[in-house]
Amino acid sequence: MSLLIHHLDKRFGAVVALDGLTFEVPQGQVFGFLGANGAGKTTTMRIVLGVLHADRGIVTWKGRDSRILPRSTWGYLPEERGLYPRMKVIDQLVYFASLYAVPPDQARRNALDWLARFRVPELAKRRADTLSKGNQQKIQLISAVLHDPEVLLMDEPFTGLDPVNVALLREAFLELRDQGKTLIFSTHQMETVEALCESIAIVDRGRVMIGGPVRDIRRAAGRRLVKLAVEGDHRLGWINDVPGARILRPGIDRTEVELDEGVDPDVVLSAALARGATVTHFEVAEASLEQIFIDHVGRPSDEETHLATTEPAA
């Protein structure tokens, strides 16, 4: 019982947006859909929604072709935020819900509940063009969930939000997951993925580079990390002398050290102690998703894919 994206192909003129894209999203999970801009994430979401048609391939939810499923199966938070600028927030929320056949009274009640949950009940009577970006984001998320969809597709939901709103949104995601919803979202923020997602797919140029449960992906990466802090020395230049160890991400507070496969983390600790250093923090961790992303895509997640730049809003 899952959402299955099976061998999707999609071209826009000469540009290949999706190239046999295949992955599976288990029901009831929060799923991270990772890729650089232009990797094909928006195109995939639009095909799942039925707004775009794939040239080849199929999407199924619980074994049924997505093209015959009712629209209300899906809730969608697009990357480009947009509301009717002059319409009152509560009116638009009721309007969108009514397009999914939610009775207006029920839509109004649920919308007010959600506004209260996001701690912004006063927005109900405001016009959309008077809202801050973060508040517009909340309204759009509410509009995506008001009709009680089984699957939520969210394109870059955390972009442009301040830390308080990121935390609120994360909370809401987990709550929705606990209600049995399946959540799929794309993002560049690996920290958020690490905090929320049980499974991920990393895509590049319309293909899945790696996908599955986060734990398995990390384990399969083989690499391990050591997070180390030493009193009076934040550069830790000596680490590069330790065989199989290199500084991944230097930091004032703590430094991340990457170890080759088979290298025992204790080697780093022993080397530090041998130099007479006072170790204030020592932590063994698995490879970060950021590093795994770079390993598979060849560049950081916030860099653009050049091949797909002519693809419309993908």
Place this chain on the structure above:
Amino acid sequence: MTNSVPARDDPAFPNISIIARREYRELVRGRLFKVSTLILITLVLLIAILPIGVRVFQRGQTTQVAVVAADSVLANRTIDHLRTFLPQGDRPYELIAMRDPAASIEQVNDRNLDAALEVERQPSGRLSFTVHLGETLGQTALADLGFATFATAIIDFSERNPVVGFEVPDFNVVRGSSSAGRGSAFDPAVFASRLIVGAVFGFLIFLSIVIYGMWVAQGVVAEKQSRVMELLISAASARQLVVGKAVGIGLAGATQTLLVLVPALAVLAVEDILAKVVLGQGVGIDSSLKALSPGLLLGFASYYVLGFALYAFVYAAAGSLLSRAEDLQIVALPLAIIAIVGYFQAILALTGGITVFIRLASYVPFWSPFVMITRLAVGRVEPWEIALSLGLLAATIVIVGVIAIRIYAAGVLLYGQRPGLRAYVAAARGR
């Protein structure tokens, strides 16, 4: 596994009515709607009372024509005859005898006289007339003078060459109204009213299509520009969105048309009473509504609705490929030109009679809403012609609707460069 087979069950209702209701409310509550309605009501009321205004302005005015002849006897006899034959309508003719042609022409040029009519007897005995017109007289006055001088010449001839038993002939006009029957007596007041009703109906349909059609295109572009389209297109089908928008804006347009028409019709209905109040008892004015019949109203309603539906689809499709409101001008002019060409045929039908080309134009779907309603008002239309014109219009709406929805579905998610014709063709083909 291809993309062509399955389709979700997307019933037209209730989403079309939900979308239409929102469009209607937003438009009717908007400032643009209120202000434009007020301006239009004022304008149309002014036009409705214009005939009375013209009569008030012309009251007591005469058309002054100098009859110029070197021979004062000839001048006076000509004046006597002309008085008999010139019609004495709203602006009665005042005829003044003059001797000097140059002085009379100068008076015409100085606007002291409306015209100078030079009369001269040729050596053969024949009369010769020359009219010097100022800018105050039009075709009708010229036709009056032409007829009156011709009649004067006949009388003059008969005075000099006695003719026995001549009587002025009857002159009756009968205008055919259908292929069956012999037609009915020509009533100039009804015909004048038919021209007015035809002109007003044709103009209203033309104006509604161009203005409210643009509202449809603007609405689509605004939804794209504000990016709310992304939410809409996942919540409702392209068909629901296009038809809902067309219905909502169409109803708002119809509301405005009614708000403008009803007071104007009310004024026209009491036109005669108003004229008597303003101009005094005994001065009647022929109602402009004499030709208005339930059939003509039904025809107007049918062509208004169908004409708008056809153009609304085209405007929705045209707007769907644009990203910014500034780009609307790309589609506004070409679409307006299609409508203007049709409207031009309607004007010709009013002024120049119904030619074969105008008859054909009244079957062409993009033109029939203007041309056929004008023909219905002023001309003779067979029932099969109405059926053909409406049938072609309805069939075209279906075909254009299907293509427009395809273009819309592909176009609304495209952002970027200004589209050319090729982009619209590609979108229609679903690429």
